[in-house]
Amino acid sequence: xxxxAPNRAAKVIxxxxxxxxxxxxxxxxxxxxxxxxTRDAHTLLIWWLRQAGLEARTxxxxxxxxxxxxxxxxxxxxxxxxxxxxxPNAGAxxxxxxxxxxxxxxxxxxxxxxxxHIELISFAEEEGVRFSFPFLSSLAVTGxxxxxxxxxxxxxxxxxxxxxxxxxxxxxxxxxxxxxxxNVFAALEVHIEQGPVLESDNAxxxxxxxxxxxxxxxxxFTGQANHAGTTPMPLRHDALTAAAQWIVEVERYASDHxxxxxxxxxxxxxPGAMNVVPGTVNVTLDVRHPKDESRHAAVAHLxxxxxxxxxxxxxxxxxxxxxxxxxxxxxRALTVHLHQAAERxxxxxxxxxxxxxxxxxxxxxQVPTTMLFVRSPGGLSHHPEESVREEDVKxxxxxxxxxxxxxxxxxxx
Amino acid sequence: xxxxAPNRAAKVIxxxxxxxxxxxxxxxxxxxxxxxxTRDAHTLLIWWLRQAGLEARTxxxxxxxxxxxxxxxxxxxxxxxxxxxxxPNAGAxxxxxxxxxxxxxxxxxxxxxxxxHIELISFAEEEGVRFSFPFLSSLAVTGxxxxxxxxxxxxxxxxxxxxxxxxxxxxxxxxxxxxxxxNVFAALEVHIEQGPVLESDNAxxxxxxxxxxxxxxxxxFTGQANHAGTTPMPLRHDALTAAAQWIVEVERYASDHxxxxxxxxxxxxxPGAMNVVPGTVNVTLDVRHPKDESRHAAVAHLxxxxxxxxxxxxxxxxxxxxxxxxxxxxxRALTVHLHQAAERxxxxxxxxxxxxxxxxxxxxxQVPTTMLFVRSPGGLSHHPEESVREEDVKxxxxxxxxxxxxxxxxxxx
Numbered sequence: 001x002x003x004x005a006p007n008r009a010a011k012v013i014x015x016x017x018x019x020x021x022x023x024x025x026x027x028x029x030x031x032x033x034x035x036x037x038t039r040d041a042h043t044l045l046i047w048w049l050r051q052a053g054l055e056a057r058t059x060x061x062x063x064x065x066x067x068x069x070x071x072x073x074x075x076x077x078x079x080x081x082x083x084x085x086x087x088p089n090a091g092a093x094x095x096x097x098x099x100x101x102x103x104x105x106x107x108x109x110x111x112x113x114x115x116x117h118i119e120l121i122s123f124a125e126e127e128g129v130r131f132s133f134p135f136l137s138s139l140a141v142t143g144x145x146x147x148x149x150x151x152x153x154x155x156x157x158x159x160x161x162x163x164x165x166x167x168x169x170x171x172x173x174x175x176x177x178x179x180x181x182x183n184v185f186a187a188l189e190v191h192i193e194q195g196p197v198l199e200s201d202n203a204x205x206x207x208x209x210x211x212x213x214x215x216x217x218x219x220x221f222t223g224q225a226n227h228a229g230t231t232p233m234p235l236r237h238d239a240l241t242a243a244a245q246w247i248v249e250v251e252r253y254a255s256d257h258x259x260x261x262x263x264x265x266x267x268x269x270x271p272g273a274m275n276v277v278p279g280t281v282n283v284t285l286d287v288r289h290p291k292d293e294s295r296h297a298a299v300a301h302l303x304x305x306x307x308x309x310x311x312x313x314x315x316x317x318x319x320x321x322x323x324x325x326x327x328x329x330x331x332r333a334l335t336v337h338l339h340q341a342a343e344r345x346x347x348x349x350x351x352x353x354x355x356x357x358x359x360x361x362x363x364x365x366q367v368p369t370t371m372l373f374v375r376s377p378g379g380l381s382h383h384p385e386e387s388v389r390e391e392d393v394k395x396x397x398x399x400x401x402x403x404x405x406x407x408x409x410x411x412x413x
Numbered sequence: 414x415x416x417x418a419p420n421r422a423a424k425v426i427x428x429x430x431x432x433x434x435x436x437x438x439x440x441x442x443x444x445x446x447x448x449x450x451t452r453d454a455h456t457l458l459i460w461w462l463r464q465a466g467l468e469a470r471t472x473x474x475x476x477x478x479x480x481x482x483x484x485x486x487x488x489x490x491x492x493x494x495x496x497x498x499x500x501p502n503a504g505a506x507x508x509x510x511x512x513x514x515x516x517x518x519x520x521x522x523x524x525x526x527x528x529x530h531i532e533l534i535s536f537a538e539e540e541g542v543r544f545s546f547p548f549l550s551s552l553a554v555t556g557x558x559x560x561x562x563x564x565x566x567x568x569x570x571x572x573x574x575x576x577x578x579x580x581x582x583x584x585x586x587x588x589x590x591x592x593x594x595x596n597v598f599a600a601l602e603v604h605i606e607q608g609p610v611l612e613s614d615n616a617x618x619x620x621x622x623x624x625x626x627x628x629x630x631x632x633x634f635t636g637q638a639n640h641a642g643t644t645p646m647p648l649r650h651d652a653l654t655a656a657a658q659w660i661v662e663v664e665r666y667a668s669d670h671x672x673x674x675x676x677x678x679x680x681x682x683x684p685g686a687m688n689v690v691p692g693t694v695n696v697t698l699d700v701r702h703p704k705d706e707s708r709h710a711a712v713a714h715l716x717x718x719x720x721x722x723x724x725x726x727x728x729x730x731x732x733x734x735x736x737x738x739x740x741x742x743x744x745r746a747l748t749v750h751l752h753q754a755a756e757r758x759x760x761x762x763x764x765x766x767x768x769x770x771x772x773x774x775x776x777x778x779q780v781p782t783t784m785l786f787v788r789s790p791g792g793l794s795h796h797p798e799e800s801v802r803e804e805d806v807k808x809x810x811x812x813x814x815x816x817x818x819x820x821x822x823x824x825x826x
Contacts, residue, residue, distance in 0.1 A: 195643025212642065216687060227794050228676035228699045229625065229768030230608025233668040235792070240677055244660035251654040255646040263641035264653055265687045267680055274629060274678045274697040284687040286641045355642030379648070381640050 008104045009394035015100045016388075019044065019084065020092035028089045028384060033125035033136065034062050034167045041084050045099070045122060052107050054120075059177040060169045061140030062124035068106050070117045076409040077117040079180065079187040079367070080105065080400070083126035083137065083359060091386020095126060097374065098190040101393065105400045116409050119181065126359050130154045130163075138362035140178045180367060185409045186334050187369040189360040190396055192388060196379030197352060204392040205399060206352035207338045208371035210290040211361045212261075213327035215299050217285040219243075219306055223315040225271055225279025240269045240278040242315040249305045250285065253298065260298055261355060262287045284322075290353040292327050328361045331368035338370050341403035347395045356381075372396055421517045422807035428513045429801075432457065432497065433505035441502045441797065446538035446549065447475050447580045454497050458512070458535060465520050467533075472590040473582045474553030475537035481519050483530045489822040490530045492593065492600040492780070493518065493813070496539035496550065496772060504799020508539060510787065511603040514806065518813045529822050532594065539772050543567045543576075551775035553591045593780060598822045599747050600782040602773040603809055605801060609792030610765060617805040618812060619765035620751045621784035623703040624774045625674075626740035628712050630698040632656075632719055636728035638684055638692030650727040653682045653691040658722040663698065663715055673711055674768060675700045703740050703766040741774045744781035751783050754816035760808045769794075785809055 020029040022044065024037040031037045042064050046056045054066040064084075067077075082098025099122045106120065121141070128134030131152045139145045150161040150171055161171040180187075198206055223237035247264050254262035263286045269278040285302065289295040303319050310317040342349035352373060354360075363369045375392045378385075433442040435457065437450040444450045455477050459469045467479040477497075480490075495511025515533045534554070541547030544565045552558045563574040563584055574584040593600075611619055636650035660677050667675035676699045682691040698715065702708040716732050723730040755762035765786060767773075776782045788805045791798075 193643065194640055195645075196639075196648045197643075197645060200648060214642070226609075226792060227607055227769060228678055229627070229674065229701050229770075230606065230610075230794065231674070231768070231792065232608075232610060233664070233674060235609045235613060238664065238676075240680065241660055241664040244657035244664075244677075247654055247657035248661060251646070251651065251657075261642065261644070261646060263651075263688070263690055264657075265641055265682070265689050265691060266685050267653065267682045267691075269678070269680045272679050275676070275699055276678050277676055278678060278680075286688055288642050355644070356640060357642075379639060379644065381643065 008108060009390050009397055012097070012100045012104050012393050012397065013388060013390060015048065016092045016096045019096050025088070029086055029092060030088045030090065031084065031086045032130040033085050034163045038062065038085065038124055039167070045084070048103060052103060054106065058169065059140070060164060060171060060173040061137055061145065061178050062164065062167055062169060063137050063141065063178070064122040064124070066120050068109070068118040070114055072115065075116045076183040076185040077119055077181040078404070078407065079119050079121060079184055081121040081123060081187060081359060082189050082191060083123035085125050085127050085129070087127050087129055087382045089384055091380065091383055093192050093386050093388050094194065094381060097192055097388060097393070101190045101397050101400060104397050105404060108397065108401050109404060112405070114404065116185065117181070118404065123359055131160055134357065135359060135362050136160065138359035140174055141180050142362055142366050143175070143179055144362070145174060184367040186407060187360070187363050187367050188338070188372065188400065188403070189358060189369070190372045190374065190400060191358060192381070192386070193373040193376045194356055194381035195376060198350065198373065198375035199377060199379060201350060203348065203350050204375055204395040205342055205347050205349040206373040207335055207342065207349045208330055208354045208360070208373060209335055209351050210330065210353040211328040211358060212288040212290050212353055212355050213292045213295050214325045215287045215295055216322040217299070218320045218322055219283050219285060220318045221281040221310055221315050222318070223279055223313060226277040228275045228277055231277055236277050237314040238277050239281040239315050242309045242313045243267065243281040243283055245309040246306045247283070249309070250302055253301060257294065257298065259353065260287070260289045260294060262298060262302065288355055290327050325357070328364050330360070330364060330370040334368045334370045337407055338372060338399070338403055341406060342399045345395065345398040345402050347399060349399065372399060421521060422803050422810055425510070425513045425517050425806050425810065426801060426803060428461065429505045429509045432509050438501070442499055442505060443501045443503065444497065444499045445543040446498050447576045451475065451498065451537055452580070458497070461516060465516060467519065471582065472553070473577060473584060473586040474550050474558065474591050475577065475580055475582060476550050476554065476591070477535040477537070479533050481522070481531040483527055485528065488529045489596040489598040490532055490594040491817070491820065492532050492534060492597055494534040494536060494600065494602050494772060495604060496536035498538050498540050498542070500540050500542055500795045502797055504793065504796055506605050506799050506801050507607065507794060510605055510801060510806070514603045514810050514813060517810050518817060521810065521814050522817060525818070527817065529598065530594070531817065536772055544573055547770065548772060548775050549573065551772035553587055554593050555775055555779050556588070556592055557775070558587060597780040599820060600773070600776050600780050601751070601785065601813065601816070602771060602782070603785045603787065603813060604771060605794070605799070606786040606789045607769055607794035608789060611763065611786065611788035612790060612792060614763060616761065616763050617788055617808040618755055618760050618762040619786040620748055620755065620762045621743055621767045621773070621786060622748055622764050623743060623766045624741045624771060625701040625703050625766055625768050626705045626708050627738045627770070628700045628708055629735040630712070631733045631735055632696050632698060633731045634694040634723055634728050635731070636692055636726060639690040641688045641690055644690055649690050651690050652694040652728050655722045655726045655728040656680065656694040656696055659719045660696070662718045662722070666711065666714060670707065670711065672766065673700070673702045673707060675711060675715065701768055705740050738770070741777050743773070743777060743783040747781045747783045750820055751785060751812070751816055754819060755812045758808065758811040758815050760812060762812065785812060
């Protein structure tokens with residue numbers, strides 16, 4: 001590699017891996033919100049930003065932010081963002097890839113004049129591990145970090161507000177230091193896909209058109225626990241066979257409906273003895289679809305099927321809605337621009353929906369937002385062996401730079 | 414109730430309930446092998462036996478035994494038996510009912526001369542709770558309590574041999590004090606059904622013709638854990654949907670085959686997160702049938718179906734046989750005599766198989782053995798609310814007494 005044509009994609013990957021060495025748990029990559037590893041990661045990021053001629057600040061929610069100024073002081077702002085916190089024993093790319101592609105894009109732009117400011121935001125909390133609640137950072141920059149959320153405590157009983165103070169910041173200053181610039185006209189998150197779709201399509205990139213809506217439920221099947229030897233089949237009220245018939249129906253229905261995913265991830269059969277017919281079964285159901293009406297129809301259908309599977313066996317079914325989240329569309333115009341930027345750099349970015357939640361979901365209702373997905377080899381996510389291909393990072397970086405060079409601010413928020 | 418016609422059935426129930434008050438755990442009925450509650454139960458039983466004119470002894474496996482002698486010293490012996498140990502938080506009748514109906518039958522016989530001795534054995538261990546191994550008592554009286562079993566330890570690390578010594582007995586004397594009399598010509602166990610069959614047939618009694626054989630297996634379904642949002646249905650390798658399809662097939666196959674029961678009692682899905690497609694599922698399979706060949710055919714069929722359900726989803730299946738137990742037929746002639754005795758007292762004792770294991774299973778290969786089942790209201794078993802109806806206990810007692818009055822010793826073992 002010559003100095004004249006730096007391999008920025010390789011450098012992005014190298015920096016992601018360097019950042020992955022900064023961990024709250026030695027030997028793995030675990031970086032929780034406002035932890036000492038977060039502080040060390042900030043030190044490294046600040047150093048890299050400074051090398052690129054950018055001064056960074058930490059806002060009072062712990063987000064590291066740097067602005068590349070336009071010559072016009074009153075120019076609008078474009079935001080490049082992703083996060084640097086991780087799940088426990090994570091990979092190197094979920095989050096950091098977007099931050100470091102953003103930095104590489106600014107490096108690539110060099111002194112090229114642009115008609116807008118660019119703010120690079122490295123969110124400190126997206127995964128929601130420490131406080132069992134995701135998106136605290138993006139909620140802070142969109143003015144939605146409520147007093148209730150600030151009072152939430154971690155496993156050690158430390159509140160969000162206290163953790164902010166312990167990090168040397170001031171939760172009372174969040175309304176001043178956190179909000180997005182008032183004139184943001186576009187926001188872009190680059191993220192690994194965290195799934196197998198791009199790999200199965202043999203493609204590098206996708207443009208996200210919608211972040212799916214999600215329903216989460218608990219279901220309890222209640223039959224009758226009985227002796228497995230002395231209870232003939234016709235006299236049973238087996239909660240597990242009822243649940244099993246329903247789980248097969250969940251799979252069948254979702255498979256028959258494009259874009260729908262439905263998952264039973266947890267199951268518990270009680271009393272849980274080898275020689276006892278299960279009397280109670282608890283399961284979870286996670287349903288996601290880019291269209292809310294399709295998701296609602298799926299949930300309604302599946303609840304009916306659960307009752308039918310129970311009724312065949314004298315098993316009662318109770319369902320409990322745990323959470324519901326609407327689908328969030330990305331900004332249509334910005335999404336078209338991103339497609340065009342990918343095309344201009346020779347890449348066919350597939351239109352796709354995101355099955356996982358992202359900070360983009362929190363920003364989208366307030367500022368025009370879109371997302372660029374980068375292929376996840378093996379579909380691996382939240383795993384130490386998570387990886388990216390250099391050619392895909394190169395494609396993503398070229399697309400982002402091309403977008404920045406072509407995008408015209410089209411007005412205020 | 415007049416003194417002249419004592420209500421022995423009511424007394425049997427009263428005594429079972431009195432015994433149920435003797436527990437290792439206050440407030441419930443939990444009587445483990447060679448525990449202090451066992452000693453207290455023996456004290457009470459010895460007192461009741463003495464009131465009936467019988468002297469009891471405790472053999473070196475902890476079984477309480479009393480012999481009603483025939484006038485002929487060299488007469489053969491008939492054994493009435495059941496057990497007084499319980500599962501944790503048990504009911505009052507599983508075990509004790511058989512012992513106390515035996516005692517009531519001896520009381521009813523009074524001085525009536527019979528051409529055989531009758532030994533009443535109250536086994537100290539049938540359920541297998543303390544040493545995670547059932548039938549230690551009946552294995553002792555049939556000469557099968559091996560050195561390996563004597564070395565087995567309980568949760569506190571106490572061996573069977575040490576527990577015997579701690580109870581004031583001598584494990585080295587088991588070969589002398591435990592074996593059945595050499596001339597046992599019949600053995601009868603009365604037990605609650607522990608199932609709903611008699612109740613659903615509106616009948617008091619059943620004569621057991623076979624104790625079913627049993628196969629126990631572990632199966633592991635191994636697919637691929639994936640993000641529940643980002644993994645489209647066609648790209649999943651869901652171990653739980655594969656297992657669920659198979660569980661439905663287990664139920665269907667068993668329902669279609671008379672006398673077969675098959676149960677999935679335990680299930681574990683890993684990683685067990687609401688938003689992760691299960692990558693691994695562990696289940697147990699318990700299959701029972703009175704005919705060994707039907708049981709083997711069922712296991713073979715169900716393993717094939719597990720592989721088929723896995724193959725549809727790219728999920729591998731591994732099966733592991735944990736234990737296998739052949740069906741044990743009861744003695745045909747003795748079973749006919751028991752049917753006739755029931756008929757003579759005006760009861761239609763249904764022929765049935767036992768889906769649960771019993772001490773009778775251990776004795777049957779060595780001495781002519783049969784079992785009489787008494788209806789379990791609600792099919793309840795191993796439950797504090799386990800009960801019996803007085804009319805059914807009356808029927809059982811009348812049948813046993815009638816058998817004793819009519820049975821002719823027909824030779825030696």
